[in-house]
Each structure stands twice: as C-alpha cells, then as structure tokens.
Amino acid sequence: MNTVETGAVHRMMGAVGSAVVRRPWWVISAWLLMAVTVAALIAGFGRPTEEDVSLPGSDGQIGRDLLDQHFSGSDEASGQLIFEAGDGRLDDPANIAAVTAALDRVEQAPHVVSVTPPAAAAGTISADGTIGYATVRLDVGPRSVTRQMSDDIVDAAAPARDAGIETVPGGALARHDAATHTSELLGLGVAVIVLVLVFGGLVAAALPLFTGLFTLLIGVGTVGLAGHLTDMPGVASTLATMIGLGVGIDYALFLVTRYRTLLDDGTAIGPAIVATVASSGSAVLFAGGTVIVALGGLAVAQVPILTTLGWTAGLVVLVAVAAATTLLPALLAVLGPRIGALRVPGLRRRGDSGAFWGRLADRVTRRPGRYALGTAALLALLAAPTLGLQLGQTDPGDDLPGSPTRLGYDLMAEGFGPGVNGMLSVVVEWDSPATGPDDPRVLALRQELSATGGVAAVAPPAVSDDGRVSTLRVQPTTAPSDPATVDTVAALRDVQPDGGQLHVTGAVAIKSDLTERVADRMPWVIAVVVALSALLLLFAFRAPVLAVKAAVMNLLSVGAAYGALVAVFVWGWGTAVTGLDGPVPVESYVPMMLFALLFGLSMDYEVFLLTAVGESWQRTGDNLLSVRTGLAATGRVITSAALIMVCVFASFVLNPSPVIKMFGLGMAVAIAVDATIIRGLLVPATMALLGRANWWRPGAGGPAVEDTQTDTQTDTQRDGLLPAGEASRPLDAAAGLPFSTGGNPP
Known part of the structure; x- marks a missing residue:
C-alpha cells in the first residue's frame, strides 16, 4: 500500500494505542462489561438453533412455503x-x-x-x-x-x-447441541505449551490465551444470541468457536512478539505498546480484514446457510481483531515490566531467532528450480483426491454410533426401511380447487407417485381447506444420504399432474437443491474470493506478480485440504481415527465455506512473510538476500502461530458432528501445508526464480530501492540469523508496507 495510505492506517492505530495506554483500566472494564452482559443474556435466553435449510427460489423451498401458507x-x-x-x-x-x-x-x-x-x-x-x-x-x-x-x-x-x-x-x-468443550480444552492445552515455549514465561504466554477466551465468550456468545433474530444452524457456533480460538490467540501472539522485541531493544513500556499497536496492530487489522472480505465473497452463492456462516465467522474475527488491538495493549500497560515474570526454568526465550529458517532459505534459494518442482509435485499429489470430490448430504446415520440421533435413526431404518428417515413431501398447487382427498386428480396423482422408481410408499393425501393445495408424504426406498434418493427426487419432479403444478420438498429435497446451487455457484465464489484477495495484496504491495502468485499459492493449500476431505471421508482412509464407522458424504456447503475461510487465513501468513521480504528489498534491491532475510525473520513466529491454529482445528475432529470433523480436518491440513510446504519452500523458491519480476509495477521498472545506510544491524542479525553485512535496517510501516516485522519503533 502506498506511503500515504499506509501512514494513515499506521497513525490511526498509533492513536488507538496511545488512548489505550492512557486509560488501560477503562478499556479492560469495557471488555469485562461486554463479557458479563453477553454471558447473562445467554444464561437468560439461551442460544436457539435451526437445522432446516432454506433456499429461496428453489423448488423445495416453494413447496415448503405452500405448506406453510395453506396448512x-x-x-x-x-x-x-x-x-x-x-x-x-x-x-x-x-x-x-x-x-x-x-x-x-x-x-x-x-x-x-x-x-x-x-x-x-x-x-x-x-x-x-x-x-x-x-x-x-x-x-x-x-x-x-x-x-x-x-x-x-x-x-x-x-x-x-x-x-x-x-x-x-x-x-x-x-436434536441437541453437540458439546465442544473437549475440543476447546485440547486446543487450549496445546496453545499453552506452544506459547510457553515461544515466550519462556507463564505471564507472557497467558496474554494471548486471555484475549482468545474473551473472543470466544463475546464473539461466539453474540453468534448464539443472534439465533433469536434469524435462523442459526448449530454448526455456526461451533465453527465460530474454531475460528475465534485460532485467530484470537494468533493475533495476540503477533503483538506480544513485537512488543517483547521492542522491550529488548530498550524501548520504554508506553512507547513500545504504542509502536506495537501501530505496526503489528495494523498487520492484524489488515489480516482480519482479509478474512472478512474473503468470507464476504460467499454472498455471491446466494445460499442463506453460507451467508449466515460467513457473517458469523466474520463477526468473531472482528472481535478477535478488536481484542488484540485494544484489550491486549491495555493488559500490557497494566502489567508493565511484569510481563517477563514467572519464567519457566530451563526455557530461554529466543525472540524471533530463526537460524533454522535462515539455513533453509539459503538452501532453497541456491536450488530454487529443484525445490519449486518438488514442492509443486507434492502439492499436486496431496490435491489429487479432489478429482473424486462429490458433493452430497450427511444424515443422522452418519453420526457417532450410540449417539441419540444415531440410535433413533437406526431403529427407524430397521423397522420401516432406510427411506423413513428422509420422507419427501409432494406438494401440488391446483389450478382449480380439489374437492378433497378423494378428488380424482389427487387419487390419480397418488397412483402415479406410487409407481415411480425409488418410491417405497405413499401416504394418504391431505388437502388444504381451500382445496388449492394437496400434499402427499412419500417414503423413498433409500437413505437420505444415498445419491439414489436425489434421483428419486428428480423422478418425482418429472411427474406433472393435469391441472396442477407439482413441487417436491422436505429436508432431503431442499438439500439436493442446495447441492445443485453450490455446484453452480462455486466457480463464481472462487473467482470473487481470489480476485478480492489478490486486490488486497496489490493494494498492500503494489506488485501484481506478488499478488497473483499469492492467490495461486493459496489455491494450492485449499486443494490439499480438499484432497484430505476426499481421502478420509469419501474413500475412508483413517476414518476410524475420526470416530466415524465408515465413509460419509462431503456436505455440499463445506468445500465452499472452507475455500473462503482458508483463503483469508492463509493470506495472514503471506502478508507477514512478504512484508519482511519487501522491507529488505526496499533497502538492498537484492532479491535473494531479501527472500532469505524475510524467511529467517518470520519463519519461527509463523510456524508457532500456525502450530496453534493446526492443533485447535484438529482438536475439533473429536466433535460428534461429521460436518464439524470435515471443517476441523480440512482447516488443519490447509494451515499445516500453507505454513510449511508453501511458505517455507515454494514461496521462497518461486520468488528466487522470478527475481526482480517479483517487484515489477506497471509503468515502472520496480519499486524504489532506498539508499539507507546498512551499518545498523537488524534484529535478525543481532539474533544470529544472518552473517554480518547480510541484513539491512528494516523499514517501519509508514515506509510503504502494511506493517513492520521488527526493528526500531516508528
């Protein structure tokens, strides 16, 4: 982003930091008041959910609306x-x-x-x-x-x-709300271990956890309360919990890391907090905005459940950004020098020490072609199962054995056939009123429906009081999740009675409509999300090649996530480890939601890495040196943050819901691949191959390389990441990049 635009954001966040430092207890009190209010409202009013899928404009929704109007x-x-x-x-x-x-x-x-x-x-x-x-x-x-x-x-x-x-x-x-406490506690436990290893002390490690918990209570609680105002699927709160726990801890981790670096450089506590909010706070603002923009792209699908999941996840991300940029700085101001208290014996905090990442960067940039081809082949292999991805719908028969929903499902299927769990409603709107259930048109329709392939039984018809609408309950021969049931829905819709318009509704029919709409709109959503994300990077770095390359890299991590979904849930590889007793269909809306989420989350790490690389490039004009410097400076903090996210997401594979298992596994795989294979190997390899082309700008040969002196050692040089003379003084955020990865306060 250009200097004026970046400087404005930087100054705005600096002003936020200054205000928080002046009145930390006011900020903390405000957050406590919000938390208590949300908790009290939840205790008093609960968090209602609605599992029925609505899909305006679909045949199934038209039929449901007719039933609501006439019966x-x-x-x-x-x-x-x-x-x-x-x-x-x-x-x-x-x-x-x-x-x-x-x-x-x-x-x-x-x-x-x-x-x-x-x-x-x-x-x-x-x-x-x-x-x-x-x-x-x-x-x-x-x-x-x-x-x-x-x-x-x-x-x-x-x-x-x-x-x-x-x-x-x-x-x-x-129906009942599936408890996520085991997953939450497991994710928090792993986060504690990682944070203690990163910071070497319990107080510093506790701060990201504290802001993460506030994000959960306020963000997820608000999502639950919104169920009183609009239809809220049960998966929304659980997905919001996953996102809130992951980004809430990660965003705070970035700020605490920056703050500790400034303190080590001798900056006073107040100025260090202001500088942290101005620089890393700007980064968090940009990262959270990227996630929200990507989730906003789901509106293109015109699918209510995706729109709901998008804005609820975006709301939690917004709370996480607010907590990281206001609550966390207030806690830092109150703690003062005590942030380094309660050190763990035997652990030494190494800041952003990244000797390993520096050596890896050297190795990759010496043979970029070999690493680019090797990692591309590996990613293609991970994504290969995606070719077998078929969208479908789960049913209670896919729930964990012994769960209440599964027990009832199995008993009904045993006694009355698998189709009894997925009853269909055939709704006919007559041109002229029917005289009653014995109307010849209604009787003829029942006979024709009974003779349709895939139909086990047709219940006696019901006719509305005004005779305009009749409905017949149809039991398929196959289970709700069986693709053959979708064929039965299509066959029933081909039946068109004389003098009436037929519609097929019910949960199974509407979900089959949902699958069809998602498949139709998926290319548009992908195009919009990719374009918006690329534009944001272009806005930040003004380098078209970097923006396009980042979008392609994110597609590769999403492809790996899709491949994992197919391999585990469709092919059944390791299904037992997830707690399921066999393969299950991939719920139709999961891939689209995953795409938006992962594109936004992956962009966080992309921006953090590219900013460090860009800082070095603007000072040295040496592309290879800049790639090495950037990876060395950010490798450790990116992998620490990613490890927390991966463990949080993977812990939700323990959730009883197959859909939540899909989200947990897909997001864990994508973030793991993104932070290691892509950011650690493929990005530096491709940047080394592209050379100065990385920084090409339309109408210019490249970004201006500043003639700053290089006799001041950088943080990475002082930490032993690079040999003397190989690092240059980093720019702050106002010099033309979204945020600073280290160095002196602005």
Whole structure:
C-alpha cells in the first residue's frame, strides 16, 4: 500500500494505542462489561438453533412455503418416540398397556400439543411388530426445541422402559447441541505449551490465551444470541468457536512478539505498546480484514446457510481483531515490566531467532528450480483426491454410533426401511380447487407417485381447506444420504399432474437443491474470493506478480485440504481415527465455506512473510538476500502461530458432528501445508526464480530501492540469523508496507 495510505492506517492505530495506554483500566472494564452482559443474556435466553435449510427460489423451498401458507401447524415442531419391544410384539396386551401409560404421561409434558400412538393400521408399527413410533407435536417451532424439552418427554415415557421396552427419541426430539468443550480444552492445552515455549514465561504466554477466551465468550456468545433474530444452524457456533480460538490467540501472539522485541531493544513500556499497536496492530487489522472480505465473497452463492456462516465467522474475527488491538495493549500497560515474570526454568526465550529458517532459505534459494518442482509435485499429489470430490448430504446415520440421533435413526431404518428417515413431501398447487382427498386428480396423482422408481410408499393425501393445495408424504426406498434418493427426487419432479403444478420438498429435497446451487455457484465464489484477495495484496504491495502468485499459492493449500476431505471421508482412509464407522458424504456447503475461510487465513501468513521480504528489498534491491532475510525473520513466529491454529482445528475432529470433523480436518491440513510446504519452500523458491519480476509495477521498472545506510544491524542479525553485512535496517510501516516485522519503533 502506498506511503500515504499506509501512514494513515499506521497513525490511526498509533492513536488507538496511545488512548489505550492512557486509560488501560477503562478499556479492560469495557471488555469485562461486554463479557458479563453477553454471558447473562445467554444464561437468560439461551442460544436457539435451526437445522432446516432454506433456499429461496428453489423448488423445495416453494413447496415448503405452500405448506406453510395453506396448512395450519406446519411451522410447529414434531418428533418421534420410538419403541422397541424387549419381548414379544408391541401390540401384545402387556406392551400396549405400558406404551399407553407412557404416552398418557408424555401428553402432560411441557410444550406437548398432541401425541399419536403407534398403530399397525397407520403403518407406524413394523411388520414384525417389534418396533413402532409415536408422533409428538409441540407448541414451538423447530428452532426452539431444547434439550430440556426432549429430556422431559423421554423421562415421561418411563412406564414403557420399566416394562422392558426401549424408548428412544427421534426427529426433532433427538436434536441437541453437540458439546465442544473437549475440543476447546485440547486446543487450549496445546496453545499453552506452544506459547510457553515461544515466550519462556507463564505471564507472557497467558496474554494471548486471555484475549482468545474473551473472543470466544463475546464473539461466539453474540453468534448464539443472534439465533433469536434469524435462523442459526448449530454448526455456526461451533465453527465460530474454531475460528475465534485460532485467530484470537494468533493475533495476540503477533503483538506480544513485537512488543517483547521492542522491550529488548530498550524501548520504554508506553512507547513500545504504542509502536506495537501501530505496526503489528495494523498487520492484524489488515489480516482480519482479509478474512472478512474473503468470507464476504460467499454472498455471491446466494445460499442463506453460507451467508449466515460467513457473517458469523466474520463477526468473531472482528472481535478477535478488536481484542488484540485494544484489550491486549491495555493488559500490557497494566502489567508493565511484569510481563517477563514467572519464567519457566530451563526455557530461554529466543525472540524471533530463526537460524533454522535462515539455513533453509539459503538452501532453497541456491536450488530454487529443484525445490519449486518438488514442492509443486507434492502439492499436486496431496490435491489429487479432489478429482473424486462429490458433493452430497450427511444424515443422522452418519453420526457417532450410540449417539441419540444415531440410535433413533437406526431403529427407524430397521423397522420401516432406510427411506423413513428422509420422507419427501409432494406438494401440488391446483389450478382449480380439489374437492378433497378423494378428488380424482389427487387419487390419480397418488397412483402415479406410487409407481415411480425409488418410491417405497405413499401416504394418504391431505388437502388444504381451500382445496388449492394437496400434499402427499412419500417414503423413498433409500437413505437420505444415498445419491439414489436425489434421483428419486428428480423422478418425482418429472411427474406433472393435469391441472396442477407439482413441487417436491422436505429436508432431503431442499438439500439436493442446495447441492445443485453450490455446484453452480462455486466457480463464481472462487473467482470473487481470489480476485478480492489478490486486490488486497496489490493494494498492500503494489506488485501484481506478488499478488497473483499469492492467490495461486493459496489455491494450492485449499486443494490439499480438499484432497484430505476426499481421502478420509469419501474413500475412508483413517476414518476410524475420526470416530466415524465408515465413509460419509462431503456436505455440499463445506468445500465452499472452507475455500473462503482458508483463503483469508492463509493470506495472514503471506502478508507477514512478504512484508519482511519487501522491507529488505526496499533497502538492498537484492532479491535473494531479501527472500532469505524475510524467511529467517518470520519463519519461527509463523510456524508457532500456525502450530496453534493446526492443533485447535484438529482438536475439533473429536466433535460428534461429521460436518464439524470435515471443517476441523480440512482447516488443519490447509494451515499445516500453507505454513510449511508453501511458505517455507515454494514461496521462497518461486520468488528466487522470478527475481526482480517479483517487484515489477506497471509503468515502472520496480519499486524504489532506498539508499539507507546498512551499518545498523537488524534484529535478525543481532539474533544470529544472518552473517554480518547480510541484513539491512528494516523499514517501519509508514515506509510503504502494511506493517513492520521488527526493528526500531516508528
């Protein structure tokens, strides 16, 4: 970015730092007040979720809207109580008495409107009589069903359990928020170890953790509360937790590292904090903005669930940026010289010491062609499974064995066939009102639907009071996640009754529409995200070659993530390690969401590395020296930050949800590949090969190389990263780069 623009951002962040240093306790109090307020609101109002996918303009959504408009109670939640007889049949007298007693008590449970008992005539008792289900209607919508409601209903069915009849909740009653505490604690534990090793002391290591926890409480809490205002999928809060924990710690790590370097250089505490916020704070602002812009590109898909996941993740990133640039400096001001307290015996803080990275840079830049070809081949191998990527949809049958959702799913499939878990609704809007369920047009439609391939059964039709709309419940022969079920949806939509317009809806049908829309819009989202990210880098460095190269590099890390998804979840390589009992489909919206997230997160490390390289280039005009200097100066902090992110993301593979496992694995693989293979090998190799072309600018031969003196040693030289004479004095942020990686305060 040019000097004027960068200087403005730099001065703005410096002003923020100065204000925080003058009133640190005011800042800390404000953050505490926000945290307490959000926690109190969550305790009082909860965090409702809505798992039904909406997709405006799709055939499935049109059908759902017609049901909502013409049938009362269609917006009320309903679930099942599934019974399995321990002895005999459910319709044996003793078992009938036990189930009846249980359902009588269920009807008295809070929020229960009605209960329809299992009956062979209604098809809700299996052919062998051992499994049946009751339908329980509630007075709340699906998004308002809580775990407590489900527990109350299941507890009320105690008479059936006492008689030896297994009782399992199904449908809306089996839904509950999957706990992420194990993943969070594991990620935090690894972060503690890495931070202690980096800083050598407990106080300094605790600061990034503290800001990360505030990010979680305020950011993720706000996302949960937003569920009262808009449909909020359960995955949104968990994904926000992953992002908040990762970037919340990483952004603070960058600032604390810079601050400690300034203190070591003899800068006073107040000026060091201001300089840290002005330089590294500008970097964090740019990095967080990049992530938010990339997530904003998801709006091109016009898919509500992706839009929601995008703005919720972006909100948490915004909170992380705010915490790193205001709360953290306030804590530094209050701690003063005590930031170095509680050192761990045997650990010596080495700052940004990067002798290993300096040697690696020397090796790579001496033989750049060999390293470029080798790493490109390795990345192509990692991404190769992507060719087998097929978008689909998961169902409760993919959940962990023994989980409430899986138990209910398996019992229903055993008793009534796999399609019972993915019922379809055929909705017809008639040109002229139907006379009722016996209308010849309705009867003819039911007969035609029954004869359609992939259909196991068609329930008796229902007709709206005004006769304009009729609906028929259709049970497929295959499971919801089976691709054959999508074919059944398409076959049903080919049935067009005389005098009416047919639509197929239901969760499975709308998800199949979602898959189709995501596939259609994926190229547009990729193009928009890549273009926006490249423009941001062009804005920062004014070097088109660097911007385009960075975009290509990020595509390679995303390709590796996609390859891992296919290998593990589709091919089943190592699936058991994830806790699943077999391959599962890749949820349709996961790759697109991953793409936006990873493009934004990868750009953080790209900017940090390129800034260090650019600083050296502006002083020396020596491309190879600049690449070596930049990698040596940033290698250690980038890998430390990446290690924290990788461990945080990988810990979420322990989450019960297959979708969260996909996000965790994909993001962990991409960040690991990005911070090691790409930033450590491929980027320096390609920059060495391109030479001065890296810095070409339209209308100029290249950026101006400043004639600064080189007799002042840099931080990297003093730390022993490079031989004397090979490093030059680094520029500060106002000299034309987004932020400074070290050196004297501005």
